[in-house]
Amino acid sequence: xxxxxxxxxxxxxxxxxxxxxxxxxxxxxxxxxxxxxxxxxxxxxxxxxxxxxxxxxxxxxxxxxxxxxxxxxxxxxxxxxxxxxxxxxxxxxxxxxxxxxxxxxxxxxxxxxxxxxxxxxxxxxxxxxxxxxxxxxxxxxxxxxxxxxxxxxxxxxxxxxxxxxxxxxxxxxxxxxxxxxxxxxxxxxxxxxxxxx
Amino acid sequence: xxxxxxxxxxxxxxxxxxxxxxxxxxxxxxxxxxxxxxxxxxxxxxxxxxxxxxxxxxxxxxxxxxxxxxxxxxxxxxxxxxxxxxxxxxxxxxxxxxxxxxxxxxxxxxxxxxxxxxxxxxxxxxxxxxxxxxxxxxxxxxxxxxxxxxxxxxxxxxxxxxxxxxxxxxxxxxxxxxxxxxxxxxxxxxxxxxxxxxxxxxxxxxxxxxxxxxxxxxxxxxxxxxxxxxxxxxxxxxxxxxxxxxxxxxxxxxxxxxxxxxxxxxxxxxxxxxxxxxxxxxxxxxxxxxxxxxxxxxxxxxxxxxxxxxxxxxxxxxxxxxxxxxxxxxxxxxxxxxxxxxxxxxxxxxxxxxxxxx
Numbered sequence: 302x303x304x305x306x307x308x309x310x311x312x313x314x315x316x317x318x319x320x321x322x323x324x325x326x327x328x329x330x331x332x333x334x335x336x337x338x339x340x341x342x343x344x345x346x347x348x349x350x351x352x353x354x355x356x357x358x359x360x361x362x363x364x365x366x367x368x369x370x371x372x373x374x375x376x377x378x379x380x381x382x383x384x385x386x387x388x389x390x391x392x393x394x395x396x397x398x399x400x401x402x403x404x405x406x407x408x409x410x411x412x413x414x415x416x417x418x419x420x421x422x423x424x425x426x427x428x429x430x431x432x433x434x435x436x437x438x439x440x441x442x443x444x445x446x447x448x449x450x451x452x453x454x455x456x457x458x459x460x461x462x463x464x465x466x467x468x469x470x471x472x473x474x475x476x477x478x479x480x481x482x483x484x485x486x487x488x489x490x491x492x493x494x495x496x497x498x
Numbered sequence: 499x500x501x502x503x504x505x506x507x508x509x510x511x512x513x514x515x516x517x518x519x520x521x522x523x524x525x526x527x528x529x530x531x532x533x534x535x536x537x538x539x540x541x542x543x544x545x546x547x548x549x550x551x552x553x554x555x556x557x558x559x560x561x562x563x564x565x566x567x568x569x570x571x572x573x574x575x576x577x578x579x580x581x582x583x584x585x586x587x588x589x590x591x592x593x594x595x596x597x598x599x600x601x602x603x604x605x606x607x608x609x610x611x612x613x614x615x616x617x618x619x620x621x622x623x624x625x626x627x628x629x630x631x632x633x634x635x636x637x638x639x640x641x642x643x644x645x646x647x648x649x650x651x652x653x654x655x656x657x658x659x660x661x662x663x664x665x666x667x668x669x670x671x672x673x674x675x676x677x678x679x680x681x682x683x684x685x686x687x688x689x690x691x692x693x694x695x696x697x698x699x700x701x702x703x704x705x706x707x708x709x710x711x712x713x714x715x716x717x718x719x720x721x722x723x724x725x726x727x728x729x730x731x732x733x734x735x736x737x738x739x740x741x742x743x744x745x746x747x748x749x750x751x752x753x754x755x756x757x758x759x760x761x762x763x764x765x766x767x768x769x770x771x772x773x774x775x776x777x778x779x780x781x782x783x784x785x786x787x788x789x790x791x792x793x794x795x796x797x798x799x800x801x802x803x804x805x806x807x808x809x810x811x812x813x814x815x816x817x818x819x820x821x822x823x824x825x826x827x828x829x830x831x832x833x834x835x836x837x838x839x840x841x842x843x844x845x846x847x848x849x850x851x852x853x854x855x856x
Contacts, residue, residue, distance in 0.1 A: 320698075321715055327573070331566035336558050349569050356573045361580070429553040448554035451520070453513065469511070476507040479550060 312372050316363050323363075327356055330373060333450055334380050340442040341384050351383040374452065378460045425483060432482030436475050443471035444479075502537055509547030519551040571633045571663060574676060578696055578734075632666040638679075648675075651686040652693065659714075678715050684708040696734060700757040700764075703730040703743065723754040723769045731755040733762045751775055751803045752827075753847045766847035768804065772827040775803045784822040784830070791816040794834060795851070802827050808851035813838070816856035 315322035331352065338348035355376070359366075369375050433441060439461070446457045458468035501509075509515045518526035534541055636656055638644040644656040649667050656662055660679020673693040685693045687706025695702040697713035700720045707727020713720040722731050732746025747755055747764050752772040757764050776783065783797045791813035795806040804827075816838050822830045831842050831849065840853035 324570070327566075327570055331569065332561040332563070335561040335566060335569075339558075349565070349572075352566075352569050353572050353576065357576055357580070360573075360577055425549055425553050426556065429550075429557055433557055444554060445558060447511075448516075448551060449558050451516075454511070472511055473507055476510050476550060479554070480506050480510075480546060483546070483549065483553075 308372055309368070312369060316366055318363065323356075323360055326372060330376050333373075334376060337377060337442075337445060337450060338380060338384060340438070340445050341381060342388065347384060347387060351380055351387060355379050355383055371456070373450070374456050374460065377446070377450065377452070381460055381462070428483045429479060432479040435478060435482075440471050440475040440478075443468060444475050447472055501533060502540065504540070504543060506543045506546040506550070509543060510550045515547065516551055519548050520555065567635070571635055574663065575633055578674075578676065633663055634666050635661060635663045637661045648673075650688065650691075650693075653684045655682040657681055657712075677711055677713060680710075680712045680714070682708070682710045698757075699734045699759050699762065701732050701734045701742075701746075703732070704728070709749075718759050720757040720759070721754055722749065722757075724749045724751050725773070726751050726775075731757070731764060733757070733764065735762060749847075753804075768827075768844055768847055768849075772802045772804070774801055776801050782823070784825075786818050786820050786822070788817050788819055790814075791818070791838065794818055798827070798830065798849075805848040806851065807848055809853065812853055812855040813851075816853075 311322050311325060315326055334352055334355075335348055338351065342348060359379075433444070436444065442461060443457055446452045446460060447454070452460065454468050454472065455465055457472070458465045461468065463471075501512075504512070514526070515530075517523075518530050530544070534544060636644060636646050638656045638658055638660050641658060643658070646654040646656055646662065646664075648654065648664055650673060652673075654662065657680030660677070660681060662678075662681060663676040665674070668691060671691065673688070673691050675693075675695055677695055677697045683693075683695065683704075685704050685706050685708065689705050693704050693706070695711055697711055697720050698717075700713070700722070702709070702711060702722050704727065707729055708725040709727075709729050710723045710725065711720070712723075722729065729749045730743055730746055731749060732743045735742055747766050749755055749766065752769050752775070754767055754769045755764050756767060780801075783801060786794055791808065792810060795808060798804065799806050818834065818837055820833060820837060822833060825833065834840075835842050835851070838851075838853055838856065840851050843850045843852065
């Protein structure tokens, strides 16, 4: 992770036309942008095209860009706008929409981190995924922005194009669902223990 | 802060709490430890919230690097394509603007102009997804040279820490590749499809020849050295009014071009180790017996494909008897100049002889 100052200077050298800085920015953020894209649409082609167009426009319009202290925030918001605009305009992209998708499931376990293998945490993750699947797409999006991409509630509101209160509500209500999901088993354990005694 | 009242959800959305879970510092660690010591009955909420934060941070599967690399290849391809088209487009838009402005003036419909401006805000050239070729990328991270064979039969030796992007098949009218780092190119001749190497703002154009390109990622310059054939080198700066190639340089064997990225200037020089362009059997070309200066320099020109500039009038009476079979070009020049009481300088890829005559 780069410090704030390093980030700003990277952004500035890029704005002055440094291709290496441009590539560095891409390399730093492309993966998380794609990951976020999956929260908005299941159409891989749309995500890749939007990412492509986003960086092309970024490069070509670099002289008109202002200073920013959060490149990441800027990129996330731009990507979301791009995908949404494309979805609204293009019938072709509309076909695969976020509502019919259940992205997380058994088939997703291809890239398992070392972390999951630790006992107990594997179970926790399974429970969380089950709860997560019950969330609305917008709740999932807000949760991801908060816990995977580490944005503040205010930034999340601006990225998603909703007001601050709604963003907080999405996150809070989602957490409630998730917490209940992970608690049930804990509760069983307690009940079981009481029966035993 | 009244963390005592906090529920699991409250903790999980709290910035300071999340920071402790994700990137604990000595300070936050101390704070939350002491909180739990003071209020052990809140342990359950804290632990639950911690599990939420940790778990949710890992709930998403990782995006494979190959996917983003593929998109990047498209981005670079599109950028170089649009960069070569863009100025023309901008020019056309300017003309359209002038037309729009004069029409508007005639009609004096001020409000109409304003709406025109609105719709024609600096719109970015739409990216060229449609003419995507299938691009390949070779990345050499190993400690030795990588051998590549392109679909047109050209072979490339890719240096360490270098990458080359090239189309799987050369379907367009030119053969274009993108190099970062260093490579030696041996290009199959095809006068109908020039071969272009794009590096850090410099274009190297050939029809069929062998040459070496050195363009490290962060280096301020790019060097192109020619082994055989003719190579045209010019800045990658499209210009609608004149061909950028016209302001470039043409290189012949044993010459190199150094491109300074900063000011986009190209200078010509001789390579560090010029090689003989004639068969080894003709080496006795350098055995001179009472040879005129003219003869000596002419054989150098012929053997190394270089240009030697000297004042024929001044050197008319000079003659040499010397055997220079083993020496390289610079050693030969040194010896010759010593005998002639002259000096030489390398300027613009040529050898200039300064002499006061014999």
